[in-house]
Amino acid sequence: MDSASVDQEVNKTRLSRAEYRCISRFMEHLRPTRQCMKKLKTQFPHLSPSTLLSIFSQEYQKRTKRSMARHHAPDVVKSYYQWYRSEAKTRPADPLLLELANEVDMSPALLARVMVECFMEEREASVPSRHVINNTLREPALIPDLLLAKHVEQCTINDCCYGPLVDCIKHAIGLEHEEILRDKLRERRLSFLDENQLRAKGYDKTPDIILEVPIAVEDHIVHWIESKASFGDDHSHQTYLNEQFWSYCNRFGPGLVIYWYGFISELDCQRDRGIVLKDCFPSDITTLCQRLTSP
Known part of the structure; x- marks a missing residue:
């Protein structure tokens, strides 16, 4: 699948916390089978299948953790x-x-x-x-x-x-979206180092992309970009903040997180502290050259 077809599949959407809670309540009694996706598509036709699957998977994993000891x-x-x-x-x-x-x-x-x-x-x-x-x-x-x-x-x-099949699919989708991100950066002629290059230089915990020359996204400076092929809900985002994003900010400066399948809109509240959230590759990018040549 090429980047254009993936872009069409990805749902560029943000949900309010109230909307997300409505969706999660509907999912409470669904089972993690392929048939449940048909019900979700019928109930929430405005959301892409990938976004619905990501939300359901995260909600079901929370449910599973609560019942693990009993089973x-x-x-x-x-x-x-x-x-x-x-x-x-x-x-x-x-x-x-x-x-x-x-x-x-x-x-x-x-x-x-x-x-x-x-x-x-x-x-x-x-x-x-x-x-x-x-x-x-x-x-x-x-x-x-x-x-x-x-x-x-x-x-x-x-x-x-x-299961192993789901693990393989998730891994492949994650790699695919990282490649989409690299393609977008190349299209914009932005110089960067990816995770593999950074590890070769001796870095241990790194974002997916470090920009060799920072950019501005919606007037916010960005030094690094993290790609997440998932929906950003409260629980996952807080976990990422604690385990990844804040350490990236401390080490590399402010950055950008792309949740390709959308996120809860209220979570995009840390821009002043150095973390911008987007649900697609940003179109509003200002490069250093543009800044220097602008009147």
């Missing part, structure tokens, strides 16, 4: 596994793990992980390593039980928030 209690895990084993004998052709995930409101991919752990522990009489589990989830065909392998694969394919 992973030893007696609960045992009951899930026993139920699956019993049902698999009588209904092998049915999507059993997807049914169970929907019934107990658990991510299908995370439930599949629990089932694989139980199966391997039962078979090997020892707790499998994380590395082994991750490899098995990426390649369900490695599971000796072909029926369980099929059900695990169903979970991976149908889960839109968790």
Whole structure:
């Protein structure tokens, strides 16, 4: 996919906090399956599928963290596994793990992980390593039980928030938008260093882009740019501020964050402290040459 087609897909939108809360309330009882996206597109046709998926994924991850302890209690895990084993004998052709995930409101991919752990522990009489589990989830065909392998694969394919397939897609989308950003900078003939070049110079924690000559965006000086192929909500933005953005400001000066799938408009309140938020590559850019030649 080229940068032009991605630009058409990306929704250049900002939501008020009240609008975001309305959307998140609608999502509270949805399950993380591909079918839920149809409901979201129908309910919120003014938002792009990518923005809706980003919002839903972030909201569902919060929900998952709140219920994690309950689903992973030893007696609960045992009951899930026993139920699956019993049902698999009588209904092998049915999507059993997807049914169970929907019934107990658990991510299908995370439930599949629990089932694989139980199966391997039962078979090997020892707790499998994380590395082994991750490899098995990426390649369900490695599971000796072909029926369980099929059900695990169903979970991976149908889960839109968790699992190895989602991880690969998110990683690819992130890299794609970083390349879009670099293309935009080249089009404007702006000199920059990207993250790989900065690491080669010995920097450890860096933004995606450092501008070799700063620019002004809407009259705010920008030394660095961070690309986020996601929607900026309160929780994620606060986490990024604490773990990334403030340290970038302290080290490199004021900068720009692009949330390609939009953000809560009230979050763009730190411009005077050095952080500008945008939902697309800015059109209002002033270069040093323009400043020097302007009357």
